[in-house]
Amino acid sequence: MPSTSPSPKGKVLVLGAGNFGSCLADHLGDSEHEVFMWSREKSLVEYFNEHHKNPQYLKGHCFPRTVCAVGPDLPEAEFIKRMDVLLFAIPTQGLRVLLTKLRPSLDEANPPLLIFVNKGIETDTNALTLEIIADTCGKDIARVSTFLSGPSFATEIIRRQPTMVSIASLSEDHAEKASHVFHQPWFRCYRGDDPIGLELAGALKNVYAIASGMSEGLGFENNTRASLITRGLSEMTRIGVAYGANPLTFLSLAGVGDLFLTCSSSTSRNYTVGFRLGRGETLEEVLQTLGSVAEGVTTTKGLKAIVDELEVPAPIATAVYEALYEGRNVREQAQALLELPMVKELDLPRKSGAPARALMRKLGIEEV
Structure with missing residues (x-):
């Protein structure tokens, strides 16, 4: 029987500082996780850490102090290994390259919880994200990866409008863990076993x-x-x-x-x-x-x-x-x-x- 108790607060690396990645970083930071939001743009990282605002997306919104920006280089392996969660919020077309770069930093025996929120099909291969993960990180990591989707506009999430999403994985245990990472009264998560x-x-x-x-x-x-x-x-x-x-x-x-x-x-x-x-x-x-x-x-x-x-x-x-x-x-x-x-x-x-x-x-x- 899956546990219904909430998981402890953890360290989350959000890969992507766009509209949706930013709003989820804000939500997770407000949920008392320690959140690091990676961006390829040095100017965004510097501005965010000085003003706690994203100069490009969700302008005017002040992010909680539990969120800081990192980049423009990808964090090193030791940093990655300290993370409890890696949240991928970049466009699907760039995911294969990013995962290939991250793969050496992942401990296959004890990887962080991987959550993917991108929505798309890779145009060169027609691959879904699940297959991209298998190709770049191996089948064991793919089988425990989790996917979040649902009606969730970023501007409403940061205003704490009640939002409900689906979270699916081939691993019921990991789907439950991902749900606990996000779940709040204003952000309800429903689990499923059909990531495809x-x-x-x-x-x-x-x-x-x-x-x-x-x-x-x-x-x-x-x-x-x-x-x-x-x-x-x-x-x-x-x-x-x-x-x-x-x-x-x-x-x-x-x-x-x-x-x-x-x-x-x-x-x-x-x-x-x-x-x-x-x-x-x-x-x-x-x-x-x-x-x-x-x-x-x-x-x-x-x-x-x-x-x-x-x-x-x-x-x-x-x-x-x-x-x-x-x-x-x-x-x-x-x-x-x-x-x-x-x-x-x-x-x-x-x-x-x-x-x-x-x-x-x-x-x-x-x-x-």
């Missing part, structure tokens, strides 16, 4: 948030948005099941919860990308002035490759890909979706699970 589904949900919802933004940019209203979210959830679930995820995961906070949030809020970066594209801007113009990373743009490319490989019908995701990468007109893409033939509303693929089974074999687990 959680990762797919967190990555894919960004693609559908772009589609939702496009819809509003074109002038469509609430009926359209509600329909798009629902059909997006159906499409996500179909892709997830074909990959080998548990369909129930897509009904979780990491699934429909995060999808609803990012598809219905103008503060979502991915929604903003779609909205501006719907208004007629080019992708290059949007990305040059966005001011932060919208992982849905790169995820769309990886998702298209996965959809093609699995031969899963995904018309919304495909339309977004064609608008982003093939120069298709957004309004014409929307009209083409509306003119598709009628289909059965709910339909899961009969053959499923090959990518997940291959990943489990890489981790030394023969059955999913």
Whole structure:
């Protein structure tokens, strides 16, 4: 029986000082952990430690004294080995390089708790984060790594608005430990055992948030948005099941919860990308002035490759890909979706699970 008592306060290294990494560092520092937030930018590190504010993200917010910044160099091995938790909050596309650099500093026999909050698919390999960890750090570390996802805007977390997230791992014990690291009355954690589904949900919802933004940019209203979210959830679930995820995961906070949030809020970066594209801007113009990373743009490319490989019908995701990468007109893409033939509303693929089974074999687990 898993323990329900809270874990002791510990030392946490947050790798990434962007919007989400900063808000989680603030939350953990306010939860009495000793938090170190790593940034590649020397000026950010110096400013943060002098003013206890991030000059680039969550501007104006004063962070607790339990949080300090480190960098721009990666902390040395001895520092890493003193950490109880490593929290990864960098874009997925940079994760493989970072883990490769960190690997020599990890004690394989007694590694810190690894928590990943990035949401995306590696474009060069179509790999999920779980596979990137296995490739760079080995199967033993991958099997105990944990993943956090859910409807969680950074600006609301720092204002202690009630927030609820999913935490999943192949190790129930490590999922529980990660939940204890974060859990507070204003930040509730729900455990799961399907990290593949959680990762797919967190990555894919960004693609559908772009589609939702496009819809509003074109002038469509609430009926359209509600329909798009629902059909997006159906499409996500179909892709997830074909990959080998548990369909129930897509009904979780990491699934429909995060999808609803990012598809219905103008503060979502991915929604903003779609909205501006719907208004007629080019992708290059949007990305040059966005001011932060919208992982849905790169995820769309990886998702298209996965959809093609699995031969899963995904018309919304495909339309977004064609608008982003093939120069298709957004309004014409929307009209083409509306003119598709009628289909059965709910339909899961009969053959499923090959990518997940291959990943489990890489981790030394023969059955999913």
